[in-house]
Structure formats: C-alpha cells, structure tokens
Amino acid sequence: MAIYEKAPAKLNLSLDIIKKRDDGYHDVEMVMTTIDLYDRIELTPLRNNQIEVTLWSQFVPNDERNLAYQAAKVFKEKYNINKGVHIKIDKCIPVSAGLGGGSADAAAVLRGLNRLWNVNVSMAELAHLGATISSDVSFCVYGKTAVARGRGEKIEPLPDPPPCWVILAKPDIGVSTRTVFQQIELEKLHHPNTEDVIHALHTGDFIKMCQHLGNALEDITMRMYPEVKRLKEKMIKAGATGVLMSGSGPTIYGLVEQERKAKRIYNGMRGFCKDVFLVRIFS
Numbered sequence: 001m002a003i004y005e006k007a008p009a010k011l012n013l014s015l016d017i018i019k020k021r022d023d024g025y026h027d028v029e030m031v032m033t034t035i036d037l038y039d040r041i042e043l044t045p046l047r048n049n050q051i052e053v054t055l056w057s058q059f060v061p062n063d064e065r066n067l068a069y070q071a072a073k074v075f076k077e078k079y080n081i082n083k084g085v086h087i088k089i090d091k092c093i094p095v096s097a098g099l100g101g102g103s104a105d106a107a108a109v110l111r112g113l114n115r116l117w118n119v120n121v122s123m124a125e126l127a128h129l130g131a132t133i134s135s136d137v138s139f140c141v142y143g144k145t146a147v148a149r150g151r152g153e154k155i156e157p158l159p160d161p162p163p164c165w166v167i168l169a170k171p172d173i174g175v176s177t178r179t180v181f182q183q184i185e186l187e188k189l190h191h192p193n194t195e196d197v198i199h200a201l202h203t204g205d206f207i208k209m210c211q212h213l214g215n216a217l218e219d220i221t222m223r224m225y226p227e228v229k230r231l232k233e234k235m236i237k238a239g240a241t242g243v244l245m246s247g248s249g250p251t252i253y254g255l256v257e258q259e260r261k262a263k264r265i266y267n268g269m270r271g272f273c274k275d276v277f278l279v280r281i282f283s
C-alpha cells in the first residue's frame with residue numbers, strides 16, 4: 001500500500017544573515033511560509049532493503065545525491081529499519097529557485113516514512129533529524145509559517161499571513177545557494193526588519209507585512225544576475241503590494257489581496273519569463 005505526501009514550496013518573508021559561525025556555516029533568521037505549489041511524493045514499500053528514487057527532471061539526480069534519498073537513508077539508520085522503499089517524486093517546484101524544493105521533498109519523505117513504517121515519532125524529532133540533511137528541512141517538516149534561527153533548525157511557529165495571492169516569477173537561470181553564501185560580506189549586508197514582519201503576522205496586518213518584506217541576499221544575487229533585479233522592478237511596477245526575492249533566488253514573488261489584480265499581474269509577468277505561477281498561501 002502506497003503512502004502519499006505533499007511537499008509544498010516555501011517563501012521567505014524575511015531572510016537575515018546574523019553571523020558567520022566557527023564551523024563555517026552562517027547563523028540566519030528567516031520568516032518562512034508555505035505555498036500551495038507542491039511536489040507529490042509517493043512512497044511504496046519494497047521487499048528488499050533498498051532505497052529507490054524515480055523522478056522526471058533533467059536537473060535533479062535520482063541517486064544518493066537526492067535529498068529525498070538522503071532523508072530515507074537517515075530515517076532507516078536512526079530507527080534501525082531493515083525494509084526498502086520506492087520514492088516517486090512528481091516534481092512541480094522549480095529547481096534551484098529559492099523555493100526549497102529539495103528540502104520540501106526530504107521533509108515529506110520523513111513524514112511519510114514515519115507513517116509507512118508506523119514509527120510514530122513526534123514532528124519535533126523528525127525536524128531534528130531533518131536538520132542533518134539540509135538546513136531548511138526542519139522548517140519543511142512542520143510547514144505552515146515560522147521563524148527559523150540558528151542554521152535554520154530552530155523553529156518557532158507563527159500565525160499564517162492574511163489570505164492572499166502569490167505570483168511567482170522565475171528567470172530562466174538556476175542559482176547555487178552555496179555560491180551566494182560564499183559572497184557574503186557581513187558588514188555590507190542590508191538587514192531586513194524581521195521583528196516588524198513577525199509583528200505584522202501577529203496582528204494580521206497585510207500591508208505592514210508587505211512593507212517589511214526583506215532579504216539580505218537580494219543584493220548579492222542581483223549583482224550576479226541583473227535580470228533578477230529587472231524582474232523585481234517589473235513585479236513592483238505591475239502593482240503587487242509586496243515584492244521580494246525568495247531564498248538565494250532567483251524567484252521573485254509578489255503578494256496581492258484581490259484575485260482580479262493577481263490574475264492581471266500573473267498575465268503581465270508571463271510576457272517576461274516562462275516560469276510564472278499564481279498560487280495561494282498553503283492552508
């Protein structure tokens with residue numbers, strides 16, 4: 001019997017880099033929310049002790065480099081499971097886009113295997129295990145809206161944003177998160193006002209939330225890829241209330257309350273790039 005899990009993409013409402021740690025990683029502070037653009041994960045038990053991954057994507061490997069594979073591996077090791085699983089990924093989230101697709105898949109595999117093999121550990125334990133795979137996996141285990149600190153593994157839940165539409169526009173490039181992080185010069189970063197974003201979520205204030213969206217990595221990615229900056233300017237000009245780059249980019253998103261306006265902006269943005277989506281915050 002197969003188990004199905006949705007693996008929704010995340011958006012950064014804020015992304016701040018706090019400091020460089022002794023272990024070479026950065027301490028971050030990120031407010032993230034989940035949108036209804038998702039990969040579908042199907043987990044089927046195997047008679048042998050193997051992990052198999054199938055997916056149709058020219059950009060994502062189907063071997064041990066796949067984060068979904070790594071999730072199954074650490075799960076099997078941690079809970080001493082001598083069973084096999086076939087992981088089928090129906091990939092809808094654009095790859096290397098700043099939308100955390102790989103982390104979402106890994107988190108969905110952890111949640112799914114917890115059910116498939118009746119291990120029944122808490123979400124907190126899965127999130128802890130997820131942190132060993134990649135820093136956004138902990139957040140993706142819970143989904144919804146939260147602030148992530150430390151390397152991204154310390155999660156504090158927040159209220160979801162007020163209901164709104166999300167227009168996503170991704171230029172035809174993939175951005176390596178690693179390369180962007182290597183370019184960080186802490187003293188030159190523009191730090192977003194994360195506390196104000198959190199306050200706006202607590203008070204359900206859509207306009208305030210939009211005013212305080214901020215991403216410390218935007219300048220770096222936009223310096224490397226000026227088309228990302230141009231796309232952000234187009235989204236602002238099109239009339240979105242809040243506009244930001246998600247993660248290390250290159251996806252630019254716009255937030256809008258009214259459906260008609262969202263559809264108009266969506267249609268307009270399709271004139272500038274191929275990958276444009278109109279979605280809602282996941283609920």
Ligand code: ATP
Binds near residue numbers: 068089094136247
């Ligand atoms: P992040 O900001 O967390 O790096 P991203 O959205 O920018 O996320 P992903 O789509 O997660 O980037 O992919 C980043 C890299 O991870 C790619 O090089 C891709 O080949 C690799 N990868 C491994 N497993 C997966 C997966 N299941 N889905 C997508 N990418 C994966």
